[in-house]
Amino acid sequence: MAAGATGKEVRLAEGFPSASFADWKVLVGKAIKGADFERKLVSRTADGLRIDPLYTRADALAPLPFVRGTGATRPPLGWDICQLHIDNDPEAANAAILEDLDGGATSIALEIKGAAGMGLAPDTQSIGRALDGVMLDCCSITLIAGDATAEAAQSLRDVWDKAGTPLDRRRGSFGANPIGDLARMGRLARPLDVELAAAAELAKASLSMPGVKALRADGVLFHMGGASEAQELAAMLATVVAYLRALETARIEPKQGLPKIEIVLALDDDQFMSLAKLRAARRLIGRIAEACGAPEAMRGVTLTAVTSMRMMARRDPWTNILRTTIACAAGALGGADAICVLPFTFALGKPDSFARRVARNIQIVCQEESNLGRVADPAGGSWYVEHLSSDLASKAWSLFQSLEEKGGIAAALASGWLQDEIGAIADARAKAIASGKIELTGVSAFPLLGDDAITAEPWVRPQSQASAPQPAVTVRPLKMARLAEPFEALRDAADAHAAKTGKPFNVFLASIGEVIDHNVRSTWIKNYLAAGGIAVAMSDGYPSAEAAAAAFKTSGASAACICTSDALNARHAEATARALKAAGARLVMMAGRPGDNEAGLKAAGVDQFLFAGQDAVETLRRLQEKLK
Numbered sequence: 001m002a003a004g005a006t007g008k009e010v011r012l013a014e015g016f017p018s019a020s021f022a023d024w025k026v027l028v029g030k031a032i033k034g035a036d037f038e039r040k041l042v043s044r045t046a047d048g049l050r051i052d053p054l055y056t057r058a059d060a061l062a063p064l065p066f067v068r069g070t071g072a073t074r075p076p077l078g079w080d081i082c083q084l085h086i087d088n089d090p091e092a093a094n095a096a097i098l099e100d101l102d103g104g105a106t107s108i109a110l111e112i113k114g115a116a117g118m119g120l121a122p123d124t125q126s127i128g129r130a131l132d133g134v135m136l137d138c139c140s141i142t143l144i145a146g147d148a149t150a151e152a153a154q155s156l157r158d159v160w161d162k163a164g165t166p167l168d169r170r171r172g173s174f175g176a177n178p179i180g181d182l183a184r185m186g187r188l189a190r191p192l193d194v195e196l197a198a199a200a201e202l203a204k205a206s207l208s209m210p211g212v213k214a215l216r217a218d219g220v221l222f223h224m225g226g227a228s229e230a231q232e233l234a235a236m237l238a239t240v241v242a243y244l245r246a247l248e249t250a251r252i253e254p255k256q257g258l259p260k261i262e263i264v265l266a267l268d269d270d271q272f273m274s275l276a277k278l279r280a281a282r283r284l285i286g287r288i289a290e291a292c293g294a295p296e297a298m299r300g301v302t303l304t305a306v307t308s309m310r311m312m313a314r315r316d317p318w319t320n321i322l323r324t325t326i327a328c329a330a331g332a333l334g335g336a337d338a339i340c341v342l343p344f345t346f347a348l349g350k351p352d353s354f355a356r357r358v359a360r361n362i363q364i365v366c367q368e369e370s371n372l373g374r375v376a377d378p379a380g381g382s383w384y385v386e387h388l389s390s391d392l393a394s395k396a397w398s399l400f401q402s403l404e405e406k407g408g409i410a411a412a413l414a415s416g417w418l419q420d421e422i423g424a425i426a427d428a429r430a431k432a433i434a435s436g437k438i439e440l441t442g443v444s445a446f447p448l449l450g451d452d453a454i455t456a457e458p459w460v461r462p463q464s465q466a467s468a469p470q471p472a473v474t475v476r477p478l479k480m481a482r483l484a485e486p487f488e489a490l491r492d493a494a495d496a497h498a499a500k501t502g503k504p505f506n507v508f509l510a511s512i513g514e515v516i517d518h519n520v521r522s523t524w525i526k527n528y529l530a531a532g533g534i535a536v537a538m539s540d541g542y543p544s545a546e547a548a549a550a551a552f553k554t555s556g557a558s559a560a561c562i563c564t565s566d567a568l569n570a571r572h573a574e575a576t577a578r579a580l581k582a583a584g585a586r587l588v589m590m591a592g593r594p595g596d597n598e599a600g601l602k603a604a605g606v607d608q609f610l611f612a613g614q615d616a617v618e619t620l621r622r623l624q625e626k627l628k
Contacts, residue, residue: 050391055383059386067279068376079338081339081363084111085111086119096353097130103357106140107139109144123155128155137165140211170212177218183413183477187473200252203252222422232277272388279335280396282301285301307323315443316443333372335376335377406418434618440483507534508560510561511564512541522538525561528610529561558584578604589609
């Protein structure tokens with residue numbers, strides 16, 4: 001519908017026959033040639049949520065409270081640009097912080113060194129030196145301090161006091177998160193009720209500072225531990241409820257306590273799922289506020305979103321720029337109040353000035369050039385997004401209820417139930433990645449062999465403290481892992497072999513026929529093997545088995561892989577395998593499934609078949625052993 005030159009309404013679809021969903025489905029049936037519609041076009045999330053290929057007006061849902069935000073308008077640029085700093089040296093941290101703030105960051109998150117962590121010492125001198133020159137009445141400061149939270153929070157208050165920062169101009173978070181620390185580290189120095197009481201005391205101290213949060217309900221660490229989106233939301237929600245109970249014990253009512261809890265969620269490169277997660281989170285927290293009789297407290301609830309460490313790769317880390325850009329856009333479209341983009345070299349080590357600049361600029365481009373923050377809930381009204389948000393909220397609420405039935409999140413961690421539930425999802429995801437059902441760009445798909453021209457100062461890992469006191473509480477910690485790690489281990493093993501022998505893993509491609517015949521399969525096998533650090537040399541193809549065998553003899557390789565179309569495989573694969581074996585090939589493989597001729601191909605000399613759907617990690621590991 002549009003306005004014509006005369007100002008009259010013009011119906012652009014007028015004169016065209018209307019199409020129904022049934023009409024569309026008939027056409028789809030022809031396009032997929034009678035294949036099963038559900039299996040071909042309907043997908044499922046890690047939580048089992050259904051995603052249809054098409055949504056229509058009939059799928060429209062009634063608006064849910066708080067999904068579209070907690071205010072009528074967005075801030076001028078949409079969200080706060082937060083930069084994380086992890087540095088043991090206050091002087092170096094200060095230089096980096098000032099550079100980031102001068103370059104466009106608007107808030108800082110400081111990693112504080114606890115009993116077994118990296119970062120600044122929690123004393124006033126170290127934190128004060130790191131923040132020297134920062135306009136503390138404008139810049140939000142968030143502490144990530146683990147078991148050093150109480151000391152670090154007092155130090156930050158001392159720094160504010162010394163700077164003369166008015167109470168109503170202080171911005172940030174003390175970050176007390178004993179439940180998250182227990183899940184991540186598997187231990188607490190003091191009993192949980194003591195830690196919760198200490199966190200409540202911080203909340204009391206922050207009541208005079210309306211811009212300061214005291215506690216942190218962090219879904220990111222559950223995400224890093226392998227959780228699905230609904231599991232992350234449920235764990236975050238159960239943490240919020242546990243903290244509200246602790247605050248109530250300290251005689252802080254929900255209407256005061258809820259705004260003192262910082263909500264933190266992960267963003268990854270599934271853009272729609274990430275933005276739906278933020279929308280669902282507001283609805284879920286709103287339900288808690290309503291149940292507590294304090295719906296007005298939602299006005300003080302803010303969502304901080306952090307780009308996922310789980311999705312980042314050490315190899316070809318340039319691809320992390322793509323991932324974090326998608327994730328940042330999802331956070332903006334989902335209405336995050338603050339976004340922290342991890343620098344693209346974060347999985348390698350300490351980010352340098354350039355990596356931090358890229359992280360800042362991703363947000364600045366999203367804000368100032370793409371204007372993603374100028375519209376409240378731009379994804380709202382999309383039938384797909386509304387359904388995804390609603391379904392995700394329902395699933396997360398069900399999981400939250402299960403946690404409560406277990407006695408709350410602390411009890412679920414103590415019993416190991418939550419770790420097992422998350423572990424099952426993580427294992428299924430790992431299998432999907434290994435089989436190629438889920439592809440990781442630059443890792444399992446289109447990997448880059450050779451030098452990627454990226455270096456980073458390695459993280460200084462804390463040494464174990466043999467004399468550390470016995471913890472008061474222990475649970476089985478979450479298994480923190482990045483998705484790329486199994487393939488990175490293969491690449492590390494390949495590099496170690498090359499360094500030891502001077503000969504990288506190498507396979508000769510016996511590509512039979514013209515380029516048009518073998519290109520698809522040759523390209524696939526090149527990428528498949530490269531994911532395991534195994535190099536191949538592409539060619540235009542060989543007209544016969546004899547020509548391929550002659551080229552193999554001069555290649556210097558000890559292994560070969562037959563690559564061509566299924567039709568040419570049927571005609572030439574057996575002869576090519578025999579010729580390659582006669583030419584000295586110690587290992588002969590074939591790209592593609594053997595079909596009904598597996599016995600004949602093996603008799604001709606094919607030792608292994610490589611095809612999509614295999615466990616690539618295990619297949620490539622065994623192949624490396626054979627190539628040694």
